[in-house]
Amino acid sequence: MADHDVALTVNGEPRRGRAEARTTLADFLRDELGLTGTHLACEHGVCGSCTVLFDGDAVRACLLFAVQAAGHEVVTIEGIAPAPGGPDRGALDPGAPDRGALGPVQQAFMECHGLQCGFCTPGFVVSVSAFLDECSDPTDAQILDGLSGNLCRCTGYQGIVAAVRRAVELRSGALPAAEPSESRP
């Protein structure tokens, strides 16, 4: 079966690639575009690790075919917070320029131990970012409901729930707890 030419916008930039009809958006992002932040676990819609924003809405990238994304706008975990200069090498090389900046949800997950192995984390961060965009001051019940579409096999969820509460604070302008690079002149 013929490949399709897929042109779309990913993290604000025009991208294109080839995909078989049956190639999911998640596989396309990972294998064709090299954006491996979108993780795949169950591949049938249950775990949420593949969550991306599709025209602004959080969706399962394993339940969309890449051909269906042609002409649409996708935001992956790589686009959730700007990471100028790529991976964070600051700890290894304090003089390196362009530490990747963390977005408020990422910062909150780090502060509150919202991750252990980190496999589920991209899906959680994308889902929580979309959730808080719509519900900026959630109750505890709303937080649990908002998290229900993502599975984590490590943390026991308490740290993740705390991270959502912390992200609410950070997004509303409270100061970040950790200031990374004070050793710089």
Place this chain on the structure above:
Amino acid sequence: MKPAPFEYHSPATVAEALALLREHGDDAKPLAGGQSLVPMLALRLTRFAHLVDLNGVGALAGVELQPERLHIGSTTRQRVLERDATVAAAVPLLARAAPHIGHFQIRNRGTVGGSLAHADPASELPAVAVALDAELVVGERTVAARDFFTGTWTTTLADDELLTAAVFPVWSGDVRAAVHEVARRNGDFALAGAAIQVSVDDGRVARAAIALFGLDSTPVRALDAEAALVAGESLAAVAALAVRDVEPNDDIHATGAQRRRIGAAVVERALQEVCGG
């Protein structure tokens, strides 16, 4: 796992979509939100040589308030039901049911028509359609919801037909609705659930619609319970009547007896919510 290879079609009109379905017969399947079909393809529970994507058929999407009815195009996302003020005002039961469907990421993509056509016995929207006597528009013909669902994952839709819209009656007066269900985890399909809409006049229930899901292979309409509620019987009596005739089977999720007890409990909870007592 990955789906088996297929050919992808993206028609722009209903006529084009129907022509593709006619051409390829049972080798073709419509693709709406993909939230049920794609998992089944990925697990290789099913395979089709052709998928006909309905997402590019603009005419199928959208909600329109008409005199005394709400017309919902089949590819309208489930998320619209919970967000749209027109839906909440016109058919409160739809707005109450939607948040129970999976998770918000599922509802962002899953469609109203896909849920009805997929006809999972534990799904919320088929029960809402049966409770409210919705009319399901299948091209030229219109099917009453109670005749549309024929069994687990089975409807009267033929391979070359499309569900184009669902039309719900708009009740007048003081209309209240509630959906209660029990699921193992938040967002899972329900073990049993109840969808109830009433209109209240002068403190009394003047009109009632009650349907149960998860208790049989199709939604169960509880007509006797509705009559008892309007006649002023106790909520517990109405709940008992609602499950009187159901005999759910045992399965890996629950025994039939458990489902029946849960059914009565969720009917009573939903009644308490709408009757305020």
